[in-house]
Amino acid sequence: MQSTAVEIEFVERKRYPVAPQPLSHDFSAATIGAVRRFHQTFRQYQPTPLVALPGLAAELGVAGVWVKDESRRFDLNSFKVLGGSYAIARYLGDVLGIKPSELSFTRLNEPAARRALGTVTFVTATDGNHGRAVAWSARELGHRAVVFMPRGTVAARVANIEKEGAEVHVTDGNYDETIRTARAYMERHGGVIVQDTAWEGYRDIPLWIMQGYAVVMHEAVEQAAAAGVEFPSHAFLQAGVGSFAGGAAGLLASHYGERRPRTSVIEPTEAACYYASVAAGDGEPHDIGGEMPSIMAGLACGEPNRLAWPILRDHADLYFRVADSIAASGMRALAAPRAADPALVAGESAAAAVGLVLALEHDRSYAAVRGTLGLGTDSQLLIVSTEGDTDPDHYRRVIDERLYPAAWEAARR
Ligand SMILES: Cc1ncc(COP(=O)(O)O)c(C=O)c1O
Structure with a gap:
């Protein structure tokens, strides 16, 4: 070194x-x-x-x-929206049976697709930019987002995510601990976790991101x-x-x-x-x-x-x-x-x-x-x-x- x-x-x-x-x-x-x-x-x-x-x-x-x-x-x-939007789209595409090469904003927003999906809740942990991206993507595609942020997060970053219609919770932990809080929330309340890091059994979404x-x-x-x-x-x-x-x-x-x-x-x-x-x-x-x-x-x-x-x-x-x-x-x-x-x-x-x-x-x-x-x-x-x-x-x-x-x-x- x-x-x-x-x-x-x-x-x-x-x-x-x-x-x-x-x-x-x-x-x-x-x-x-x-x-x-x-x-x-x-x-x-x-x-x-x-x-x-x-x-x-x-x-x-x-x-x-x-x-x-x-x-x-x-x-x-x-840049973060490039990851969150693609991961959410791939997830929704898989539910609907749309091939990755045929995914598009219009296709995911067609009335039949929206009916079949209902309202999906996407859950994530973020220091700001990724959560804003997930909230934006969920809203653009007609779904919901619940976002967890680490302690000390500044108000402007919380406001930017709330502006996209997401529910925001600021935790007591650092970033890595906040990811565990988001996972625990998802296990209790359901929803789909959209996280930018992989763990045992959770690799597809982080790869798409x-x-x-x-x-x-x-x-x-x-x-x-x-x-x-x-x-x-x-x-x-x-x-x-x-x-x-x-x-x-x-x-x-x-x-x-x-x-x-x-x-x-x-x-x-x-x-x-x-x-x-x-x-x-x-x-x-x-x-x-x-x-x-x-x-x-x-x-x-x-x-x-x-x-x-x-x-x-x-x-x-x-x-x-x-x-x-x-x-x-x-x-x-x-x-x-x-x-x-x-x-x-x-x-x-x-x-x-x-x-x-x-x-x-x-x-x-x-x-x-x-x-x-x-x-x-x-x-x-x-x-x-x-x-x-x-x-x-x-x-x-x-x-x-x-x-x-x-x-x-x-x-x-
Ligand atoms: C502005 C900015 N640059 C870089 C990064 C780093 O990205 P990653 O966490 O994927 O390493 C982030 C993550 O939030 C970010 O917000």
Whole structure:
């Protein structure tokens, strides 16, 4: 394991004793393209923009920085709807006997389908974005949602889910404990649990969620190629339970094969379960418990999704754990454009990759990390800004009051 300063630590895949296994599930461009065709049946569907930031690239001394802006997804301010909507549709399609390739928003909303299904209650646990996505999807398809949230959830995130017509309960537990509360509710009251992590006997829905999330990368590789970047050199994937990163890494590995980008998984220091699992080096996922007080609420999960773990273990290269200051500095950099770059609104869980590469550039104590990552003048960086300002008050304070300064930012003031 390598360690530099408390803001950034990393462990490398190549130190890992187990040879990479082939992908355990299908994230091929053909399969994910079919998932995307389902998303296209929603009137709100548009690919989110892949934004070029040449000013930031010049500052970093790399050839290109490409940021996929998921704040623009379906007016929902994060990518999460791609997973929840597809999982709910697959579930309903199976009940109705509709083939996955024939699923569409219209088909699931036909009067005969609605009569046959009645009102289904979808139950989930969330730190915000996933619950909003499930509530939105349930409402759009004429069903009901009951959503559990961990203690400390901010009011704005609760309100966004209630706005979609869902019943919301804030629990006493952390994210992983809240999942157990949601399961217990479902066992008592019935309904269908739509969770973004797998457990014994529960794998289909989490897989469909991951395949739904992989549409982000399906769009991104197409957009990058159209912009002349056939092979991005680096990809950065932030992880909570790892369903997003697992789906994205699966698509990258399937699509690019041996020429896949050098892939980094990024987690908050307090919730770095992939970092800990790779560092343990025994091939197994390792859970982290207790308080996870990171500002990166979407990433504050301590238990790796068992479906995502083997994908990220074997198809990524570097595992970072970063302090809140790294995420906050990335939020500020995206809000205050370099040169002619457009400004982007990136929330706490969205900006760690930009904060990371900026710290590697501007803080000399990270020179060795930058070397290990292999950034150079030919590098093309693919980054996903996974949410907008999902906690608008906190977002404004991070930008205006410069909360959580990174060491390199503080040194410049
Ligand atoms: C904005 C944002 N980015 C990334 C993630 C991480 O996704 P996962 O939990 O699948 O790792 C989340 C999860 O809620 C999120 O809300």
